[in-house]
Amino acid sequence: MADSSPLLPPFLLAEPENSAVDEPQASLDSVVERVIGDFGWTQLVQSTLVLLSRFFDAQQTFISVYADSEPAWHCINNGMCNSSANICDLSKSSWAWNGHTYKTIISDWDLECASSFIKGLPASSFFLGCLLGGFVLGTLADTSLGRKNLLTLSCLIMSIASLMTIFSTNVWIYSAFRFLSGFGRAAIGATALVLATEKVGSKWRGQMGTIAGVSFALGLLSLPGIAYINRNFSWRTIYVWTSTPSILYCVLVHLLVLESPRWLFLQGRKEAAMAILKRLGPTSLNLCLPYISLEKEAPKTNLYSPIKILLVRKWALQRLLIVMLTGFGIGIVYYSMPLAVGNLGFNIYLSVAFNALAEIPSYIIFSFIVSKWSRKGSLLAFTTLGGICSIMCIMNWKEVVLIGLELVSYFSACTAFIMLMIYTLELFPTCVRNGASSMVRQAPVFGAVFSPILISAGRSNKVLSYGVFGLVILCSSVFVFCLPETRGVALSDTMDEQEEKEQLAM
Incomplete structure (x- = not known):
């Protein structure tokens, strides 16, 4: 009592x-x-x-x-060393850090x-x-x-x-x-x-x-x-x-x-x-x-109780898988762009600083579009923009152009991630909202697990890094088309209430 x-x-x-x-x-x-x-x-x-x-x-x-x-x-023995050669093909005595x-x-x-x-x-x-x-x-x-x-x-x-x-x-x-x-x-x-x-x-x-x-x-x-x-x-x-x-x-x-x-x-x-x-x-x-x-x-509930509920309802499980897959693709780009800047040949100190500065406007832009743009449309727009710019980074263009494309891709991933979390909150009723959000937050981190290995492989071929990053975020966001629009829709508290509202809307 x-x-x-x-x-x-x-x-x-x-x-x-x-x-x-x-x-x-x-x-x-x-x-x-x-x-x-x-x-x-x-x-x-x-x-x-x-x-x-x-x-x-x-x-x-x-x-x-x-x-x-x-x-x-750099080479220390020009007779045995070529600065454009693969360092692993050279003798240790012919070059130095x-x-x-x-x-x-x-x-x-x-x-x-x-x-x-x-x-x-x-x-x-x-x-x-x-x-x-x-x-x-x-x-x-x-x-x-x-x-x-x-x-x-x-x-x-x-x-x-x-x-x-x-x-x-x-x-x-x-x-x-x-x-x-x-x-x-x-x-x-x-x-x-x-x-x-x-x-x-x-x-x-x-x-x-x-x-x-x-x-x-x-x-x-x-x-x-x-x-x-x-x-x-x-x-x-x-x-x-x-x-x-x-x-x-x-x-x-x-x-x-x-x-x-x-x-x-x-x-x-x-x-x-x-x-x-x-x-x-x-x-x-x-x-x-x-x-x-x-x-x-x-x-009081814990993270795992709502997950059990999500697995029972087919529509809820489908939504969860789609937003997690999208989060996986966004995470690949979001974490990879700052980590991979060394592969572009641009100044590694300035490039990371530019990435940090690019993240701040994403919060400002989001505050303007969140009440005016649809959730589905804006999420697709930013993931597509981020993916295309990432793929374009594989081109042999000037460094300043490449770093510009990289910054746009990173900015798009930042904004897409914020929009994804808001979208997730609106897609699920109160009884499972926290659990669904927690699961979606882990998806970008799971994507980041693979980023360092791709970045390392991309030091010799940028297709293996920036090309893969762009393809992953583009492919993972395609399934967003299957999700309903939620902007301006009243939130539900229970699974049954959510199902009743959507049946009436059909």
């Missing part, structure tokens, strides 16, 4: 003179909304601190652009003639860790750990594993640490966004998504600067520069970040929730807040 005592202290329960004696109980969401509906300085600091995790997330996601790259080399031999893992461990699988293994291991971590850690934020603790734990695992990477002595140990780093990283994005949105009013939740995206882009933008400063040092230095601040950030999160009051309420920790609401709300609250019945809140 739920405790019917007031969940807020007396000074928040000032009864108006004309209030009814038996005021009806309100939902948890409505009460929390009345307390923190306005956006104050405390919420701004809390949200910014939480979403800063995306900054470090981006650094670890794309750090292999520099740490795993193949450095330039530009700069020191420990600049990247390729030169440090003599991997220049290793297979594409070996060269791409560390980055692929990172994304495999992300994939496994998404399933293992995905439900802990709703159950035992909570939002704050899971964010701290995930970021700490990612950061410590990244720091431990510097002690790697071969590519196998290095890949193992990258896998562990990816495992921890898996829960950062979703957990940070949930924690930030649950501490602001509903009208500010969209802005939290924008801040998260900008934070990720800024993290990517910082990476070429760090790599350029350390260009004459070992690849291990980059890991130290990125992991050390991230560990310090985890300490700040543990000390300063407040837990979600919504999660605390649902866990029955009323006193802790009240204390946080007092800190998040205005300093002079004079509200008449009703009692809250926790029995009226939605029952």
Whole structure:
């Protein structure tokens, strides 16, 4: 039996003179909304601190652009060496790396003639860790750990594993640490966004998504600067520069970040929730807040319960497979473009910086088209544009033209991914929406697992990288034609309600 005592202290329960004696109980969401509906300085600091995790997330996601790259080399014996020849056909005594031999893992461990699988293994291991971590850690934020603790734990695992990477002595140990780093990283994005949105009013939740995206882009933008400063040092230095601040950030999160009051309420920790609401709300609250019945809140579920429901209904399973397949194709392009910029021959520092800057406009453009363009049409438009531009990167054109095509492809993939997540939310009813969204979020990561191997193979033939990227996103998005349009359609709460609405619409 739920405790019917007031969940807020007396000074928040000032009864108006004309209030009814038996005021009806309100939902948890409505009460929390009345307390923190306005956006104050405390919420701004809390949200910014939480979403800063995306900054470090981006650094670890794309750090292999520099740490795993193949450095330039030069001939030292012109009689036995040709700079246009395959390095593996030359004698080791006839050429040398530009700069020191420990600049990247390729030169440090003599991997220049290793297979594409070996060269791409560390980055692929990172994304495999992300994939496994998404399933293992995905439900802990709703159950035992909570939002704050899971964010701290995930970021700490990612950061410590990244720091431990510097002690790697071969590519196998290095890949193992990258896998562990990816495992921890898996829960950062979703957990940070949930924690930030649950501490602001509903009208500010969209802005939290924008801040998260900008934070990720800024993290990517910082990476070429760090790599350029350390260009004459070992690849291990980059890991130290990125992991050390991230560990310090985890300490700040543990000390300063407040837990979600919504999660605390649902866990029955009323006193802790009240204390946080007092800190998040205005300093002079004079509200008449009703009692809250926790029995009226939605029952707790985990990620795997709605998946069982999705597998039973044929139409739901079909939709899930289509959006996951589309997400797979988008992920191939989204993660591959920044990772593969070294294959274009353009300045590797400027190209990554341009990619980071290209991601920011995608959020701005999306905010304009989301209410005007159809979901299906815009998703198809951006995936098609991204695929065509990626395929065009295989041409032997000027570097500036190729980097322009690469940026358009990356921008299109960014915008397509945002649209896909909104589309997914509208395609499924409330009872399975979170589970479907979680599954779709894993699809791009699964695509990213194959990207490093294709990128490594594409160093000798761009068709194997940019050509494959474009074909995959084009082919995977074809099935979007089979999905219904959802813009302006009211959301359903149950599977039966969704089926009834669609039968009436036919």
